[in-house]
Amino acid sequence: MKLNHFIYAKCKTIHPNRLLLKLYKNKINVYDSVYQKEELYLKIKKEDYERLKKEIVTQKFVYVSETGFFKIKQNLTPLRILILVCFLLFTNFFSQVIVKVEVIHSNKEIRALVSKALESEGIHIWSFKKDYNTLQESKQKILAMHKNELEWIEIENVGMKYIVRIEERILKEFPEEKNYCHIVASKSGIIESIMSTKGEILVHEGQYVAEGEPLISGEIKWNEEVKDNVCASGSVYAEVWYETNVSLPKDYEVIDKTGKKRWNFSVETESGKYKIFKSRLKNYETESKMLFHFFNFTFYWDTEYETTKTSGTYTLESGTQKALELADEKIKAKFLENEQIKLRKVLKNTINDSTIDVEIFYSVIENIGISKEYTIAIEKEGS
């Protein structure tokens, strides 16, 4: 493609229109003209300029400048090209330099540890960017170097800085074994079963034990003589007793799903969650499933289940039954492994104007053994 070569030329005249008419007669196109200080500046093709200098001899045309690409070409001196190349090289060189290494973690010590490890791998400010493979190697090395402190590390290159994200390795601390301890009863009760992993069993099944009484001793005896001391461990299940009071209102409401459901959409913003369409159900419960995020908005697909409310009043029997269920839940919530309710009995139930009060007795099998440290006196020789 051949570029049109335009130039600016000027000509001194006090009748610019007459001169332009002359150009028209000579079939010379004028692409721009400016008249100032008795001089007419013309943007014309270079070949037309050569022609008009020959054909219009009554006027003196002077070359002013090039335009467009040719003007740039004219201005590009070797020195300017050299400066431009140097500038591009410098920009390219500088863009390969890291000006900031940002380690993101809440723990100051971990940040310092990782910063030091990164420096040892040559990742620090005013260093060159590393290629992908080198970064991967560095990450592996850092993780291997601090395997007890770091779980995971990610080095992200954003512009001229590295953002380092880390996950701290949290080692689960096992409880330190106490020096010497007995297993004692945390509550009074009748022993159901005993299992000792360390120590000497002091009680037997069916025996009543009071609170604080030793169950498994840390003292290992032989012929009534203490041969060794350990930290006793094991589990002692015993039957213990509770009395609990439950008070519940006589009137109640039950919410049931009718089986009818409708679809809807909702959007969650910082200010809250809003339905996109008005719900067609009067009373309903909503289950939401997230669809996608868009900037600060989260869109959900909602399923609305129609519900109905039923009101009722407890009788003494039904109220007592409900109170038993609630009390069971409360007791079972505290249970650990192998603990269970052995016996349950209503001691007293009364119906008032607005409430039903129930007093319940529980016999429960639970682990009553707790560890209790003890110290031994070291006898000095010769004393």
Place this chain on the structure above:
Amino acid sequence: MHLYKTMKNFLMDFDYYIDLYENKIHVFNYTDILKLTDEEVLLAMPLFTLHLKGNQLRVKQLEKREILLEGMIEQVNFKR
């Protein structure tokens, strides 16, 4: 804009068009410049003669079939 107008003219097969602006007039497909002064311009069009009157009329752009004039335009007449 020029490209758009050329295409429009090509597609709609106009013989000519004249665009009048605040202090400019653009004439496309004139056949001859009969008179060109600071106060008066006379352009021969395919079917009529366009007569412009004004003050400080100057040719801004001049090509074989197009002309763009600048200045205070006071009257635009044409005669068949």
